Amino acid sequence: MKKRTIKQIISSQKINMGRIFLQQPLPNSSIRQIDPFILIHHGTLPVENGKGQEESGVGPHPHRGFSPVTFVFKGGVQHQDSLGNNQIVTTGGTQWINAGKGIIHSERPTKEMIENGGENEIIQFWVNTPAKHKMENPDYFPLSKESTPTVKKKNAIIQVVAGKFEKVLGPAKTYSPQTLLRFETKTGADLSFSLPKTYNTLIYLLDGSIKSDEMVINAQEMIWFNNDGDGIELQVLENSRFILLSGEPLNEPLVTYGPFVMNSRDEINQAILDYQSGKMGTLFETFD
Numbered sequence: 616m617k618k619r620t621i622k623q624i625i626s627s628q629k630i631n632m633g634r635i636f637l638q639q640p641l642p643n644s645s646i647r648q649i650d651p652f653i654l655i656h657h658g659t660l661p662v663e664n665g666k667g668q669e670e671s672g673v674g675p676h677p678h679r680g681f682s683p684v685t686f687v688f689k690g691g692v693q694h695q696d697s698l699g700n701n702q703i704v705t706t707g708g709t710q711w712i713n714a715g716k717g718i719i720h721s722e723r724p725t726k727e728m729i730e731n732g733g734e735n736e737i738i739q740f741w742v743n744t745p746a747k748h749k750m751e752n753p754d755y756f757p758l759s760k761e762s763t764p765t766v767k768k769k770n771a772i773i774q775v776v777a778g779k780f781e782k783v784l785g786p787a788k789t790y791s792p793q794t795l796l797r798f799e800t801k802t803g804a805d806l807s808f809s810l811p812k813t814y815n816t817l818i819y820l821l822d823g824s825i826k827s828d829e830m831v832i833n834a835q836e837m838i839w840f841n842n843d844g845d846g847i848e849l850q851v852l853e854n855s856r857f858i859l860l861s862g863e864p865l866n867e868p869l870v871t872y873g874p875f876v877m878n879s880r881d882e883i884n885q886a887i888l889d890y891q892s893g894k895m896g897t898l899f900e901t902f903d
Contacts, residue, residue, distance in 0.1 A: 616844070616845055618846045618847070621840060622839045624830060624832055624839075627657065627835045628640070635660060637656045637658040651793070651863070651865050652743075652860050653742070657835065659735070659736045660724075667729070668723045668726060668902045672723035674721050675720065675898045677718065677890045679874070679889075680714060680715075680876040681749075682741070682789075682790075683741055685722070685739045686709055686797060686858065687705060687707065690734060690736060690737075691705040692725070693724070694720060694722055703725055707760025708757065709787065712754075713754050714744075718896065720898065726902070740858075743869065743876055745791055745867065749882075758786060763785075766783050771801070771851070773798050774798075775796060776797065778793050779794060781808065792814070794861045796859040797856075798858070800825075800851045801851065804849075806849040808847055809846050814842075815842065815863075816842075819836075819837045819858050820832055820835065820857040821856040822854075822855060823857075824852040825849050872886075
């Protein structure tokens with residue numbers, strides 16, 4: 616197994632999404648995507664009690680042409696969508712949406728959090744969908760912590776959300792080959808594992824500190840690896856949580872506009888028209 620070297624260490628930028636402040640390592644001014652991964656947002660979002668659910672979180676909005684995926688690290692998120700789904704994903708869980716030809720959804724703090732206060736810590740990332748699958752029917756797949764396969768190592772627990780990791784298969788459906796992992800590690804963990812050399816691979820660190828290729832990576836930084844080997848080696852310098860996203864590049868044209876990810880400007884224009892004309896469905900949220 617040949618160890619991969621690091622291509623770049625990328626610091627996240629703090630961005631303002633209206634009422635919500637987030638860390639964004641991808642994209643940035645010089646990197647548009649790490650194919651097939653388009654965007655990564657990390658946020659710790661306080662939830663004030665006394666507000667209604669309809670005043671908190673992110674209200675109804677559309678998507679087409681990619682998969683928005685949410686890892687919940689703390690708290691709980693209530694998802695409602697135009698397919699009729701109304702689900703809650705809590706700490707350790709994953710919310711996976713294949714937007715396909717179009718879906719409208721909302722993401723709110725749970726009723727319990729609204730009543731008691733607290734905070735949500737989440738990572739949301741966008742995975743591009745191959746052109747031949749972009750106009751398939753949308754679907755939604757919630758995954759709890761308890762139903763997520765895990766691999767346990769000395770001083771490390773790895774959740775396998777998608778793809779294959781050391782003979783363990785993740786349950787999430789992907790439209791292109793990917794391995795998506797969540798790591799919770801303690802100081803002194805020494806990790807070595809293999810991934811296909813052709814997969815574009817990145818690691819984003821929520822907190823703590825790790826070392827790879829003789830370089831130290833700190834909280835809210837992202838590693839982008841070279842495709843020069845099939846092995847990843849990591850040393851955990853202090854208790855750390857991080858995610859690994861690894862996937863076969865699509866090598867297709869990329870055109871984005873807000874919540875739409877397509878292959879041409881004409882397809883973007885059609886997405887806007889389809890949303891405005893109601894072809895992506897309708898969402899009427901309900902709250903207890």
